[in-house]
Amino acid sequence: MSSRSPAIACIGIIGKHNNPLHTSLFPPPPARDPLDFSFLLSSSLDVFDARAPLKTADQDFGLLTAVDDRLAMYGWLTNTGVKFVVVVDMEGRPAGIASSGIGGSAAVGLRDADLKPVFRALQTAYIGLLRNPFYEPDDHSPVSANVVGRVGSTQITSKKFIAEVKRIGESWAPGVTNL
């Protein structure tokens, strides 16, 4: 048990109207159940709502909830209302594979600051997505997409963005400061 170290289990990107924009699971399904994590992400929204009036300065919401012994959710809310949620699995990967030298630090636990680089990288990726002229943010919001009568998913389909989220999710380990 102690020979495993924390890893990201899920990254969720949630839009302004609490609409799911993108969800990545690590390792991908069927190793992890998409429905389980969809529930987790939904439950995290309440924490955002409850804390938002009190958090006036920072975008980092830190630890949202510890789900069980293994999973914990961390959140970030941008000024434009986009939410990033990272679910960390404390025993996500065998120690010593990705985190050489920091192996065995699992018992110490995580600090909020450990997740900051993840959120910063995610936000950079999201800004990069918005800089793509072919990405129409309003097509991905349920409010305006329903008016136009578009049917189907409002999820992000940009391959570059999805690949970047995947890279971030896979390369993070406790102590990594630059993603």
Add this chain to the structure above:
Amino acid sequence: MSFDAASAIHSAGPDPSSAHVSLSCLDFLLIELVPMAQRLAEELAKREEEWMRGTSGVTAGSESKRRSGDTMVSTGMRTPRDSGSTAAAGGSSSGAAATAGSGTVGGAVSGTGIAADDDEVREAVFYRLEMLGYRVGLGIAERFSRDKPRFTDTLDVIKFLCKDLWSIVFRKQIDNLKTNHRGIFVLTDNNFKPLGRISVEKHHHGVLQESQPFLFFPTGIIRGCLAAMGIEASVQGETPGLPSASFQIRTAGAKP
């Protein structure tokens, strides 16, 4: 986007998405955007008109075919219409033949069509530029609000707009901000950069009217930026005299 030297140094930190644009390029782009939108709108309007004329010729023709069986229709009315129907039946749907066929009706429509067309083109130009600006505003807000403290109310957002966004896009801050504290804000810029290059002949009337389209894109940026921050608003730009500009922001649910 554009920066003056100070803010460029300030923002050229570890931000990987920081890119810089030549000031002159941005100026040219903001200027050229307007004639481009105008040309596009005019071309589209012309094409649509041609298409409408073509179909109206055909409908007039089929109508006259139906009427040719009708004994009540006088021959004097019928002959020009019949020539129209032969033109349409001959496969010619070109504008000239069709209008000749449809006679007075088509003439009347295109006669009023010119005035309505101008409005339509203007509307199309406005829509195109405003939507472009809106999209740019969404992106800019996302990009430049990342390191700002959270905005707690509308006034915070408007301040961000006046100070940060304005100096990023237009290289200066807004000169004057007025509000009625009930959702209406008036931003005044006494030296609005996109209007700064417009030169005017003396005694030339209607300049203010003609420079209006150069404000469409900026109003779009404002609206997009507000929308990104979660504020639905309608924005109206006008120039009380070159090169100043004022923007009225009316947030949803505002009371006058």
